[in-house]
Amino acid sequence: MKYLLLPLAAAILTGCANLSTSQPGSSLDGSGYPVEVCAPRYAGVAASCQLSGAGSKQVWRANLISDGKLYIGGALRVGSDGRVEAAGCQVADDDAVVVDCPGALLSAGLINLHEHIDYSYQQPPQPPKLTWQHRHEWRKLLPAERGFEGDAPKDAQARTEVSERAMLRHALSGTTALAGAKDYRVFLRNLKLVDGQLATPAGKPVTDNTFPLNDARSMQWPLAPCTREQLAQIKFDPANPYVPHVGEGTNDGARHEIDCVLDAIRDKASPSAFIHAVAVAGSQLQRLAEQKVAVVASPRSNFQLYGRTAPLAEFKQAGVNIALGTDWSPSGSLTELDEARCLARYNRDSLQSLFSGADIHRMMTENAAAAVGLQGQLGKLAVGEQADFVLFDTEARPSLSAVLDHSALRQTLAVFIGGRAASLPSSWVGKLPQLEHCMADPRDLCGQQRTICGAHPQRNLAQLLQQATYTIDDAKICQPQPTNDCVLR
Numbered sequence: 346m347k348y349l350l351l352p353l354a355a356a357i358l359t360g361c362a363n364l365s366t367s368q369p370g371s372s373l374d375g376s377g378y379p380v381e382v383c384a385p386r387y388a389g390v391a392a393s394c395q396l397s398g399a400g401s402k403q404v405w406r407a408n409l410i411s412d413g414k415l416y417i418g419g420a421l422r423v424g425s426d427g428r429v430e431a432a433g434c435q436v437a438d439d440d441a442v443v444v445d446c447p448g449a450l451l452s453a454g455l456i457n458l459h460e461h462i463d464y465s466y467q468q469p470p471q472p473p474k475l476t477w478q479h480r481h482e483w484r485k486l487l488p489a490e491r492g493f494e495g496d497a498p499k500d501a502q503a504r505t506e507v508s509e510r511a512m513l514r515h516a517l518s519g520t521t522a523l524a525g526a527k528d529y530r531v532f533l534r535n536l537k538l539v540d541g542q543l544a545t546p547a548g549k550p551v552t553d554n555t556f557p558l559n560d561a562r563s564m565q566w567p568l569a570p571c572t573r574e575q576l577a578q579i580k581f582d583p584a585n586p587y588v589p590h591v592g593e594g595t596n597d598g599a600r601h602e603i604d605c606v607l608d609a610i611r612d613k614a615s616p617s618a619f620i621h622a623v624a625v626a627g628s629q630l631q632r633l634a635e636q637k638v639a640v641v642a643s644p645r646s647n648f649q650l651y652g653r654t655a656p657l658a659e660f661k662q663a664g665v666n667i668a669l670g671t672d673w674s675p676s677g678s679l680t681e682l683d684e685a686r687c688l689a690r691y692n693r694d695s696l697q698s699l700f701s702g703a704d705i706h707r708m709m710t711e712n713a714a715a716a717v718g719l720q721g722q723l724g725k726l727a728v729g730e731q732a733d734f735v736l737f738d739t740e741a742r743p744s745l746s747a748v749l750d751h752s753a754l755r756q757t758l759a760v761f762i763g764g765r766a767a768s769l770p771s772s773w774v775g776k777l778p779q780l781e782h783c784m785a786d787p788r789d790l791c792g793q794q795r796t797i798c799g800a801h802p803q804r805n806l807a808q809l810l811q812q813a814t815y816t817i818d819d820a821k822i823c824q825p826q827p828t829n830d831c832v833l834r
Contacts, residue, residue: 373408373450374744375415376702383434384418392448392738392758396776400440401425403764403777407451407736410706412727415745421451423732427542427764427778432726442777446736449758450748452706453726454521454733455681456713458536458588458641459620459670461555462526463497466507466815468674472830476652479594481564483650493675498814505529506812509804511674513797517754517790518680518822519735521762522713522723524551524588524670532767532799534733536717542763542780543799546722546731549585549615557581557589557606566598571605579609586616586717588641592624595651599624607632616718618668622655623647630656630663639666639716642708645687645831646672652834657688658696668713669705674817681709682752683826689750690828702746732764754822755791762799771796791823 372389374380387408398404402424409419411432422431422441431437473492477483483491498504509531515523516532522545526535530543536551538544545551557579558567567575581587587610592603603625610617618639625633625640633640640660647654660667669685671678678684685705692700714724723733736758742748748756760768766779771794774783780798784806789795800806809815 376745378415378703382417387418390448394446398443402441404438407446407449450737453710460525461673465511465674469493478596521733554589567601591619593621618716643672646677649676687831690831
């Protein structure tokens with residue numbers, strides 16, 4: 346990869362974006378997305394970016410996924426308000442900094458709808474050896490018995506620092522929005538928050554609930570369908586998106602949970618999405634579709650803890666919207682990209698490649714946005730949406746699936762939220778809008794000089810990198826992690 350910064354006075358990229366729209370074929374297959382070729386030279390090469398021009402707006406030229414289509418050599422125009430003004434083969438580049446990136450893929454930012462951020466600071470050297478039928482089985486055990494710690498730090502300062510460090514890990518890898526981030530406001534959007542740039546753009550917080558049946562203390566799953574009195578104990582705000590953990594296990598208790606929560610939200614008009622939903626079966630599939638309840642799958646964690654994951658093929662057949670989430674580092678993935686690769690492995694091994702690369706990409710972008718009512722705001726890089734995006738080096742790979750299979754931090758060139766950089770090459774600093782509180786990453790992680798923005802004003806990057814309780818080696822996210830644990834047990 347190279348980043349060539351052209352002097353502004355020598356800018357030669359003017360007028361409209363590449364005009365060739367009718368050439369057949371492409372050396373970058375959309376893996377299920379329809380492809381329009383604007384400029385063939387943008388595919389089949391490694392990324393090389395040039396910056397030129399000046400102004401209050403931005404024009405990005407790359408292989409662009411926008412509103413359900415892959416444009417080879419497409420262009421994205423971002424307004425000074427941080428929203429997409431135009432996308433396609435032709436956009437005007439007046440009053441704009443132009444970032445021209447043959448060989449790069451420009452995608453909507455990844456949306457992670459399942460993370461326990463203050464638990465996601467350590468990873469056991471080996472996955473759990475046992476499988477359980479319900480989460481309450483392993484929750485009752487000591488860490489030595491279940492094979493992982495599974496608790497947040499008791500010290501409030503340490504809990505804050507490991508949480509922000511985990512959010513940094515996700516942001517560096519292309520995630521721009523996160524559910525399960527408590528009240529922390531750093532590096533990426535916290536979908537629970539409703540004000541400021543690093544918050545949900547919808548104005549309504551995403552409410553997640555780990556124990557919707559209020560069984561955290563009793564650790565007893567329902568032994569029968571819920572009574573009317575039990576249903577009344579399931580609390581949620583009917584106006585807000587609701588994302589509870591439901592059906593995390595394989596036994597009858599996990600299946601009862603699904604019916605209980607479906608009954609409780611029967612008349613709820615705002616979006617709902619069930620995390621895990623491993624135990625869904627039979628008529629519950631149709632109930633999910635009829636009530637327009639999405640599912641947030643976390644296959645790696647499900648495989649490690651329960652030996653199987655949600656019935657994804659049946660969800661697709663029933664028309665249930667599927668999104669992805671990492672769960673937590675003790676049994677899940679360190680990044681959303683690794684979670685997608687875990688699903689891709691299971692898809693190839695057990696589902697006869699039922700899901701295309703475009704399907705899996707949608708689970709991390711537009712499907713996730715729709716699951717929590719953010720369609721039209723995030724997920725598609727369509728006109729009017731927030732300019733939350735990630736730029737990947739394709740490394741001349743032939744398809745979107747191949748790019749997703751091989752992309753990790755090393756290939757993640759830049760991450761932007763609302764048109765402002767959260768992570769970018771240090772050589773780009775000062776050329777493009779940035780989030781506040783920026784600092785060069787002193788680690789040169791993956792051999793790259795990267796500047797990170799969006800830290801808390803009272804806890805800068807250097808402080809977070811010295812956090813002793815956070816024991817994950819971030820060098821792991823430089824390359825795709827193995828998927829040998831993403832198989833049925």
